[in-house]
Amino acid sequence: MTKTVLITGATGAIGKAIAGRIAENHEYRTVLIARNKLKAAQIADQLIDRTGNKHISCLIADLSRKHEIQSIADNWRDPVHMLINVAGTTPRQRLETPEGIEMQWATNVLGYFWMIRYFLPYLKKGTPSRIVNVASYWAGNLDLNDPEFTSRRYDNNTAYRQSKQADRMLTVAFAERLKKENITVNACHPGDVHSNLSHDLGFGGHETPEQGAATPVWLATSPELEGVTGKYFEHLHETGCQFSHDHDSIEQLYEMCNSY
Numbered sequence: 001m002t003k004t005v006l007i008t009g010a011t012g013a014i015g016k017a018i019a020g021r022i023a024e025n026h027e028y029r030t031v032l033i034a035r036n037k038l039k040a041a042q043i044a045d046q047l048i049d050r051t052g053n054k055h056i057s058c059l060i061a062d063l064s065r066k067h068e069i070q071s072i073a074d075n076w077r078d079p080v081h082m083l084i085n086v087a088g089t090t091p092r093q094r095l096e097t098p099e100g101i102e103m104q105w106a107t108n109v110l111g112y113f114w115m116i117r118y119f120l121p122y123l124k125k126g127t128p129s130r131i132v133n134v135a136s137y138w139a140g141n142l143d144l145n146d147p148e149f150t151s152r153r154y155d156n157n158t159a160y161r162q163s164k165q166a167d168r169m170l171t172v173a174f175a176e177r178l179k180k181e182n183i184t185v186n187a188c189h190p191g192d193v194h195s196n197l198s199h200d201l202g203f204g205g206h207e208t209p210e211q212g213a214a215t216p217v218w219l220a221t222s223p224e225l226e227g228v229t230g231k232y233f234e235h236l237h238e239t240g241c242q243f244s245h246d247h248d249s250i251e252q253l254y255e256m257c258n259s260y
């Protein structure tokens with residue numbers, strides 16, 4: 001049976017490597033979700049040429065904008081077996097979406113939240129299905145009173161770290177909610193890979209994109225992960241997550257995201 005895998009951020013370093021690894025398996029239909037139509041189409045063509053898998057397509061949406069995610073989901077019909085949230089950004093200046101939401105909060109946190117929320121009906125059709133949230137070990141400083149840096153001074157490193165903490169906390173929130181639906185939700189650190197994002201954070205990255213893809217792909221596809229949910233992984237190993245214990249804050253974060 002062909003399984004459908006949705007991958008965001010597939011025009012970036014790690015997302016493209018994830019898409020490549022997934023597409024190598026011809027039992028998977030790979031869907032690249034990207035904001036840049038031309039870039040996405042070129043990558044899809046390259047992957048089709050390289051893997052011989054013809055079941056590679058693109059959906060175009062700016063993942064910092066709720067209505068664009070809602071619109072691609074509204075036009076979708078089929079079961080989804082895996083959703084891999086990868087898209088991320090870390091602009092050096094504080095930017096806002098056209099809706100007035102701080103850009104990292106919108107893309108890195110709400111983008112993941114909205115992808116899960118709007119594709120949930122299709123993940124339910126594809127059960128047992130899996131959600132993988134690419135987060136980071138570089139995480140912390142979440143301020144639930146000022147997630148958009150309206151009173152704190154913005155710096156992209158702090159905003160990035162809080163967004164990745166939030167991704168890890170939302171993983172726990174969704175895992176608890178979706179357990180009874182037979183949908184697992186796990187988070188990971190992919191590895192340190194040179195990319196536009198790492199450049200904007202000021203580091204080079206010593207791992208290849210393929211090394212960065214290994215943990216997310218394993219979480220999405222490996223039979224040994226069946227039924228495992230709400231966990232955080234680094235380099236193919238479950239790692240304790242310091243952000244997974246404070247259930248009040250996790251619920252507060254979930255409700256806050258739900259209110260956007």
Ligand SMILES: NC(=O)c1ccc[n+]([C@@H]2O[C@H](COP(=O)([O-])OP(=O)(O)OC[C@H]3O[C@@H](n4cnc5c(N)ncnc54)[C@H](OP(=O)(O)O)[C@@H]3O)[C@@H](O)[C@H]2O)c1
Nearest residue numbers: 009011012013014062063064087088136192193195196197
């Ligand atoms: N690189 C690392 O060392 C590292 C370490 C830990 C965690 N991570 C995580 O890994 C993930 C991928 O990072 P990367 O290093 O591969 O970064 P990257 O090469 O800069 O890729 C980022 C991807 O996100 C997409 N994106 C950004 N904003 C978007 C938006 N509004 N709508 C749709 N797509 C958007 C980009 O699309 P465009 O091509 O259109 O810009 C690109 O495909 C991120 O979640 C990051 O936090 C990376």
